Amino acid sequence: MKTRTADRIKIRRQLPTSPWLFAAPGLAIVAVFILYPFVSTLNNSFTDKRTLIPGEYVGLANFRELLHDDMFWIGLRNSTLYVLVVVPALVLLPLLLAMLVQKHIPGITFFRSAFYTPVVASIVVVGLIWVWMLDERGLVNAVLEAVGVGKVGFLSDQWLLLFSAMAVTVWKGLGYYMIIYLAALANVPRELHEAAAVDGAGAVRRFFSVTVPAVRSTMVLVGALSSVAAFKVFSEVYLMAGPTGGPAGEDTTLVMLVQRTGTGLTGRVGYASAISVVVFVVTVALMLLVLRADRKEDA
Amino acid sequence: MSTTEKAPAPVTGRGPGGSGGALRKPRRRITDENGRRMPVWEVVLRYGLLLAVLALMIGPFLWQLSTSLKGPHEDLFSSPPKFLPSDPTFHNYERVADTIPVWDYALNSLKVAAANVVTNCVGAALAGYALARLRYRGRKAATLVFILAMLVPVEGIIIAQFTTMRELNLNNTLIGVLLPGCVSALNVLLMRNAFLNVPYEIEEAAFVDGANVWQRFTRIALPAVKGTLAVVAIFAFMGAWDDFLWPLIVLSDPERFTLTIGLNYLHGTFANDERLVAAGTVIAVLPLIVLFACLQRYFFRGVGEGAVKG
Incomplete structure (x- = not known):
């Protein structure tokens, strides 16, 4: 020694x-x-710096302007909606998917890999694939028409566009979180399920009283990861709604607004930085919120 | 991660791993985790659901592939939709190359991705080793720097990164695309954890035998963390190849576009030519699907390691 x-x-x-x-x-x-x-970024948010102009200190003027900027509120609304819709879906659906691929039945490795494929593809590829799928004359509408529902303007209506982008985000994220849950499920003691089954608990009951409590910390992790990612959404909406964010810019997200405001020769770097600061603050708040929700459930 | 991948050792009767054992028997019996035979309705239900999800996850890729192979005279909008091209042709791929310099873009993407692999592997391994193994004043501060950097949301600092690039005169270059992520803090911390899990005694023994820091690093520590290094390499490649927001901001000259930015440009300009866009997306996604098919294990492992830290 x-x-x-x-x-x-x-x-x-x-x-x-x-x-x-x-x-x-x-x-x-x-x-x-x-x-x-x-x-x-923090520093610039207090200046009126532009791409080619150094700018001066303007105090809180950028933040005051944000309060009266309709586009900012649209962006905040859309990014927040994104979190509210995408996060519950990405906490729950991949868990169900993981349970589906958990058992070692023949061919299961193939299914696991296939479900992971959208994760590997670039978001640009994924976005363009779905732009074509959801096109007015695309596959989804052809199917909808064949079953008698009729055409749906997924890419022309402001709200349908946003929800379509959310669906694409969920579609691309499923496989990733499925793998995380698969590791967590492997650590659930089998005896718990057996005991519950002996006590007469059905599949649904076992899911809520055995599986969910056992993987709860993983659900919190997935919630934290996906909420931070959802709030910062850019590419899906940019590709599906276009650089200007859909009809009248109504589908603009906060990060799209940062990109649009801050780049180019006349980019308002100071103002874009102020929006970025809002993104930071909400991101940190979301993380704390999820972690706190976790602690409360513990008590 | 690997626990779910490996088929457990065969066990007879009730007990963990019964299903894995059952798979090796000549007559394939589908059993649940208790080794009991799975009822037929459950087998049917499971495979039914699996196939439905499979169609949902893979179908859009196949539809894209099919669209890209359809000739100019074939109706894309036929009702009911036709999944197999009646007269498959690579004509659309030639047309993409005529419309945008797609092979140059692919080469640009490849350059950035390959460089990103090298810089991340070297930079993260070196820094991770310094954080895990070497003792010096300021080590805790250095670790804290990487942890803080990992927590900064990149989307929030792109404008400042762009300004920094302009000050360095590197905007609109592939170096500019590469630099901000070329040694990612997450990878440094992943490597640090990997080195911490290697028993220290071997390195001490090597030290007693007179090995210096560099020899201990290259001959003992690095070979012990090959798995994590592979994960870092794969995710560095995928990250750079797939990245969109940062190259979109830093590249303005169409001659220097990467593949993702080129595709966005193709879509923006020729949105009505579905065959063309479809061929472009297939070119962009195929290399990664091949990579994934070959190195699946590391992709899955990376999810586990990244999630724990991220």
Whole structure:
């Protein structure tokens, strides 16, 4: 034991600069391209900086302007709706899917992989696939017409567009969260299910009294991951509703607004930064909310 | 993650793993986890549901593939819809290449993705090793820097990242696309955890034998974390190949587009030509599906490791 401690001390003394040489590339990248932009976003939000103009300190003027900016409220509404619809779906559906693929029946590895495929595809590919599927003359409408429902304007109506984008987000995320749940389900003691079955609990009852409590911490994790991702939604809506966010911009999300406001030669960097700050604050609040909900259920 | 993948050792009668054992018997009996025979209605129900979900998850990809193979004279909007092209042709793929420099875009994507793999593997392994193994003043602070960086939502800082790129004169370049994510904080922390799980005693023994820091890193520590390194490599490739928002912001010159931005451009300009857009999306997604088919294990493993940290 003693010699080992001595070795540790020697290891520590060897080449005092080398630890920093090892960490330097990573630290440099993260400092210059993540932490510095983060600080400068906070800083810029109090200025009227534009793409080609350094700008001056304007205090809270950007935030005051946000209060009267209809587009900002539309963005906040849409991003919030996104969380409210997508998160429950992504907490529940992948769990059911994981239960479906949990048993080692023949061919199950194939099904698991197939269900994961949308995760691997780029969001651009996924978005364009569904733009074609949901097109007025696309496959979904052809099927709907064949069964007598008639055509549905998935990509022309403001609300249908938003809900279609949400459905695409859920579709792409299912496989990812399914794999997370699969690992959690594997750790549920089999005896619990057996005991409940002996006591006469049906499948539905067992789901709520055995499975859900056993994977609850995973559900919280999925809730936290998916709510943060849902609030920052950009690509799905951008691709399906177009860069201007659908009819009259009514489908704009907050991150779309950041991108639209802050880029280009006349980009209002200061104002876009103020919107970004709102994105930060809501993201952190969502995380705290989910974690707190978890603790409350514990008590 | 792997526990669900491996078929458990054969066990007779009741007990864990009965199903895995049952699969190896010559007559395939479908059993539940207790080794009991699954009732026929449950088998039918399960496979029915599996096939329905399969159609929902894979169908849209196949429909896209089918659309891309349909010739100019075939009706795309026939009712009922036709799933198999009557006269399959690669003509649309040639047309994509005539419309946008799609192979150049693919090459650009490949360059960024390959570079992203190298920088993330090297940078994250080095930094992760420094955080896990080396003792120095400021190690806790360095760890904290990476944790904070992991928590920053990238979507919130893109405008400032873009401004930073302009100050460095790197906007509208592939280097600019690569740099912000080229050593991701999440990967550094993943590597740190992997190194922490390797027994320290071997490295101490190597130290006693006179191995220096670099030798211990390359000969002992790195080979022990090959699995995590593979996960980092795959997700770095996929992340760069699939990325959309950042390249959209940093690239303005159509000659330097990556594939995702090129597709967006194709869709924006030729939205009414479904065959063309379909062929473009197939070109973009096929490499990743092949990669996934070959390296599934690491994709699934990455979900587990990433979720625990992320």
